[in-house]
Every structure is written in C-alpha cells, then in structure tokens.
Amino acid sequence: MPFSPALLTDLYELTMLQAYFAEHMTDVGVFSLFVRRLPKQRNYLLACGLDDVLAFLETLRFDQPALAYLDSLGQFSAAFLRDLEDFRFTGSVWAVLEGTPVFANEPLVEVEAPIAESQLVEAFVMNQIHLQTVLASKAARVVEAAGGRQVVDFGLRRMHGIDAGLKAARAFHVAGVHATSNVAAGQAYGLKIAGTMAHSYIQAHDDEGDAFRAFAHLYPDTVLLVDTYDTLAGVRKVVELARELGPAFHVAGVRLDSGDLRALAVGARQILDEAGLPSVTIFASGGLNEDEIAQLLAAGAPIDGFGVGTDMGVSRDAPSLDIAYKLVEYAGRGRLKLSTGKALLPGRKQVFRVERDGVADHDVIGRRDEPLPGRPLLRQVMAGGRRCPAGQVTLDAARAHAKAERDRLPPRLRSIEPAVPPYTVELSAALVRDWEALRRQYER
C-alpha cells in the first residue's frame, strides 16, 4: 500500500503544526530524545539508528499524494497546505554516535529547528532510534555471551515486519554480530550474509544421507543440518560422507537446532573427533538467547558458533524502551514538564564521560555550553538541514566505534549479569541550577 514518508507521523503533530502556523510560532524548538529508565536486564544501551534519522531529515518533503490526502481530511486550511509544500528540515542535530553506550536520562539526540520542523519528526526519529537501540543493545549482550564465537542473525521470519528485518541486521552489525541470513539486508547495507540449510531440504529428499551428499556436492564447505530425525545419527551420516568423499570432503560444520544442545554438541564433537574430523565445527541454533549461550559455554558445550533468531530479533525480554522526545527549549527559554514520573531536563545538553585509566567511571549530564571534565559524547551531526562530517559515519566505522566504546566500559557493565553497582550518571551543578530556577518559575 503506497504511503508518503512525510506522513510517518502522528496526526496531532500536523494539527499542532497548523496551530503553530496560525499562531505565528516559528521560533526554534529544541527536542531531546532520551530513555527514562533502563530495562532491568540492560546495564547500558547501545545507541543506534542515527543514520536513518539523518537521511530522513535530509529528504523530508510533502509530496502531492501527501498533500492531497491531508486536504481530504477537511481539517487543514489551503494556506497551511501551501506552506507544507515548501516544508524542509533546516535545523541542527546533535547526537551521540552510533555504537555509543548510553544510560538513563542521557540525551541520545537533540533536534533544534523552527518548532514546526522539530515537532513534526517526533514519531520517525523515535521509531528508528528506539528500534535500532533496542536491537543493538540486545545483540551486544548476545555477542558478549558468545565470547568471541561467531553470532549469526537468523531472525527475519519473526521480526516485526520488513523494516525491522533490515534495520535489525544493520543494528546487529554495529553491535558485533558476524553475519545475517537476510539477503535483502546484505544487498541494502553490504553486510556479510550467511546460511546453512533448512529441515525442508532434508525432508524433501527420501534419504537424509542423499540430501547431505547432494548439498555438499554443490557447496563443498557448507554446514549440514543434522537434527531432522536423530541428531547423532545425522552426525554419523556426515562421517560416512567424509569417508566416501575422502580428500574431496570439505564440509565446514554441522548444525544442531533442537534438543539438549549441550549433550548433543558433546556427542557430535566426540563422533567427529573419533572419525578424524576435528575441523568440522559445531554450530548451534534453536530458540537461543544470551543466557542460554552463556549456560551452554559455562557447561563446556563444544560449540563454535551460534545462530540466533527470535529472542534477539524482537529483544524478547525488553522489546521496548521508555524512550521520550521532549521539548526542552522554545524561543530561547528552557521548558519543563511536571507530569508525575515524567520529569525532564531543560535546555541544550551535553554528556561528559569521565574515564579513569581508560575505563569509564561515570557520566555527567550538563549544559551544552559547559566546559566540564570528561569526553563529550554528543557531536553536531547536522547543521542547516545537511549532515556535518560527524554525521557521515560508515556502518563499519560505527561497528568499530561500538567495540572501542564497549571495551572502555568496566567489566561489570559489559557482563550480561546485572551490574552491581550500576553505572553512575550525575547532573552538573549548572544544569541543576537551571532546572530549579525553571521549576520555581513554573510553580509560581
């Protein structure tokens, strides 16, 4: 079904835009995107999704179908719709780079533009940063649990739609996942793609051994799926194939996809080793997540790589974040909200990461213009509606950045176990003073 990208927004944004237009409210509105609290299973979040936000802002236009649709709703004036025809995003964006670990209340993105512009894009900016940050943060845990073994994304079939399938592969790459099974993601992002074979291929042959033989003939260094009928019997058929093929046998591995993966991996390893096939690796899949991977490896399962699908693909233990995109300044004045449980930090901000011996010790959220100690995490990535150099980062550079930044976190934070104590995030004295002064104004 066709739709106009500019309409990827909530109706109230457009009704508010018309109100701003009617009231001649054209001053700069600064919106800050942050996560109010971390899910209890996350020691940090890995910021991701910025590139898609910047690409959207650069190309945002109301096309004729969008204007015609809005006109059909009968609540927008001809003058306002004419104004939308010329709508462009002309503002600035400050953001932490993709792959940066972030914590509760820290701005990931601040959007500064005439308020109609920074207001309209709320849903899209949140949607993309939320999705990719949810998924990169989950994948970072899976990668950590795998301890250097390859992790392959198998999740397309149960992710939430096509866009999620593509963006997940992207976010997983940033988080250190080795490859994806999603061919379109390979095409779109130049990612490494990988795959083995499905049960259906084995089932379609009358004999499992015949299926192995035919597949290995076509793909000599393939990974054979051995659990369709009886896993260890399947492994023995791989051994038979090796004897049959002799030096022409180059099968890279076997895949286990069900049952007691630890016991089966031990059994498979033993059969392969006894047959003189130590180079045939064991690849495991089937409902895996970081906790199960950690348990398998702690129990000594001789597994060389993991295919991870649904749990990582929907971030099942924490499929959403309490992410917010809030007005913090309008017309040069800090703005607050006093709603219960939904306080926000006013004004343009910066996050300073204070390190000790190369390891992150704590963060300070301060005013953007403060000269505080520590490494400032927010960079200007867009000015006047165009990307700055800091907004032009390749996906591989984001992956390298994520690795470097995670390597600078203390081990208790990188762990998949809850960090005790959690990371410390402080507010600068100047920011607290601004906040309190503003609260006093509002409460008068």
Next chain:
Amino acid sequence: MPFSPALLTDLYELTMLQAYFAEHMTDVGVFSLFVRRLPKQRNYLLACGLDDVLAFLETLRFDQPALAYLDSLGQFSAAFLRDLEDFRFTGSVWAVLEGTPVFANEPLVEVEAPIAESQLVEAFVMNQIHLQTVLASKAARVVEAAGGRQVVDFGLRRMHGIDAGLKAARAFHVAGVHATSNVAAGQAYGLKIAGTMAHSYIQAHDDEGDAFRAFAHLYPDTVLLVDTYDTLAGVRKVVELARELGPAFHVAGVRLDSGDLRALAVGARQILDEAGLPSVTIFASGGLNEDEIAQLLAAGAPIDGFGVGTDMGVSRDAPSLDIAYKLVEYAGRGRLKLSTGKALLPGRKQVFRVERDGVADHDVIGRRDEPLPGRPLLRQVMAGGRRCPAGQVTLDAARAHAKAERDRLPPRLRSIEPAVPPYTVELSAALVRDWEALRRQYER
C-alpha cells in the same frame, strides 16, 4: 537503502533453490504455517496478515539489482540466475480468513507450489503473518478490556520500524481498534486517524490556558491534554475556557496521560460535571494495556476512551509467537520431522470448527479431503498464482469477520483472563492414522 523485495528471504532458501535446480527437484512442496503453542497470556490468536502475503506472491520477481547482487556473491551459477529471471509464484494458497480466531497447531496458511516457489517465500510469509497475528491478537484483548469504549492506536513511535507501524494499524483495525494516530497508515489503508495534542504544544506556550484557548479556537471539538503541569488545575482551565467561550465552547474531551488515572479521572469528572460540562469526555493514555484498562474500569474510573501505545504496539507481554512454516508434503508424499519438541502434522489439512448453539465448542484438525462435521476454516485464496474470490477481502470485511468470529467464541475464551479449561483442538482419526503410518516408515 534500496533493496529488492524478492531478496526478503534467508540466504539458505536461495542456496537450497539452487540445489533443487541442480537436482531437478521440481515437484510440488506443501508448506504449512502454524503456531506450535500459544503464549500463556493468549486464549486464542487472531489470524492476520494474509493480504500482504498474497500481494507479495502475486508480484514476486527477481529484478536486475537482485540478480546482480546474487551474482556478486559468487555462489550462484549463471544457469540458475537465468532461471530466477523467470521466477514467478504459480502455486495455490489455502488459508483461514483474516480475523479468524485460531489455536495451537492449526494451519493458518498452506502454500502449495513447485518446491522452489513454496520454499523461497518462507521468511516473508512468516514475517507478515507473525507480525500481524501477534498484534491483532494483542489488540483484541485491549478492545475486549475496553468494553465498547473507543481504543485508539498511539504506538507508532515505539513500534519496531515503519513496516510494523503501518501493518500494526491495519491489524488493529481488523481487531476492532477505533482509529490510529499514524497518518501514513490512514493514507495507505483508508483508516480513521485521530489525535489530540502533545505536551510540547502546551510547553511551547508560556501559559497553559493560552495554549488551550488557541487550540480550541482552531479545532473547536478537540481533546485538550491537561496533565502537563497539574492535572486537575488543567481541567479547571478547561472549565474557565468554557465560561469564557459560552455557546462557542465545543471541546470534546480532556486527556489524562500520567499519574493515578483512576483518581484523576474521578476528580476531572467531578470538576466537569459540577461546571455543567457532562458532555466533555475523559480520554486516558500513558503506558496502558488490557490489564490496566480492565482494572481502571473495574474500579469505576469514568473514562470514555483509551489511547494505547507501546504495550499494544510491540505486544510487550508476548512479542513473538512460536510460529513455523514446515514442509508437510513433497511429490505427493507426506513429510515429517522428528526433531525434539518440533513435531509436525503431515499432508494437506483442514480445520473444522464445531459449534453448539452458535458457540464454538471445539476444533478438529483433519485431512483437507475429509468430510468432517463442523465449519471448515481454511479456504482456497490463491490458485495458479492469482487470488481467488476468497482471497479478495476488504479490510472492513476482515474487521467484520473478526467481530463475528469472536462473538461465536465462548466467553471464557474472549476474556483477558486465562481460559479454564482452554479450548479443545482434536486431531481427526484419519490424520492420526496418516501420521502414525508415516512415522513407522521414517523410523524403519
């Protein structure tokens, strides 16, 4: 990032396709899509997403960028790639209509085509049916809990990507949700769109009352958001506005978005009623789900409608289903899998819903060709790669079908509490005989 729709598949599908091509395996493969078990918080699933599957199958082509990308991978032969140039989906599809309640192990879709065709589309078919069934099933619970009050989808910002945002609005419509805030979904599907105002609009004005006045001037029958600073003080400002405007006051409602919604709704209702404004309704939002809605209403909260976002938008309590797409027949012979915990029912199947006094009593999963009592749920929706009349259902018809079908479920199934006993699904004697005969063959 551009991608080719035909590549929305896992790499192994394409390597298997090349193997089928090399082995001249062109017989019909029948794949059955079903959910192995229901999440414990779901008494039934509401099948959804079929229309997107059929549209995909009708238009599936390998475009030149897709072929060039596959060629660049260096693992596909020129002959195979030439074969893909002419690839079309030419098969049949049987499916339950969108909006049909279904249970564990019941086929939602069966795809029958030369095996390359039915194999390739696995990921897309699963992805779309999974997403929309997850979301429609969740939304059906929210609609049930709201007991006839309007439910509006506010979830775009935290759904998993753009496709999910659009498809969710579609699935929610099928499930009985009143409207969506997503403007692009309104454009794409002709859905009713709705919205109120955001905190940012209030914040951007120096005075909350001024913001209300300006917005109500432009949109006389709007809903005003009253919780930015102090909820009941906000309601009193609405009353002041009513006094000021007199007969020109047409504000339809107030929205509460934070705090103790029950207490605030009672307080707001009292203030409005005492001011002679009984027609101003109360609309609640802010982290709601079916359980909270049920609790609010059970506690007598005078709330007239609900905006529901993230919890419904990602189906937070059950963001994924154990959905499978499995080969059940190839070359006219039933196919099995014996993997632990992943058994499947062989052959082409039908689901018969047996009703008593117009209420569903139990289902029987049987062979497609069995003349069993009960209403057959699977219909042929595609033949020869083109839709049959049963595959051409409007979204409003699907919504009506969903309502009619849910009305025929026993009340314990429609309830958001776990059904005791759960619904009964039996296997027909003929299907069990087929299954056992096949198991004996496989286990020989």
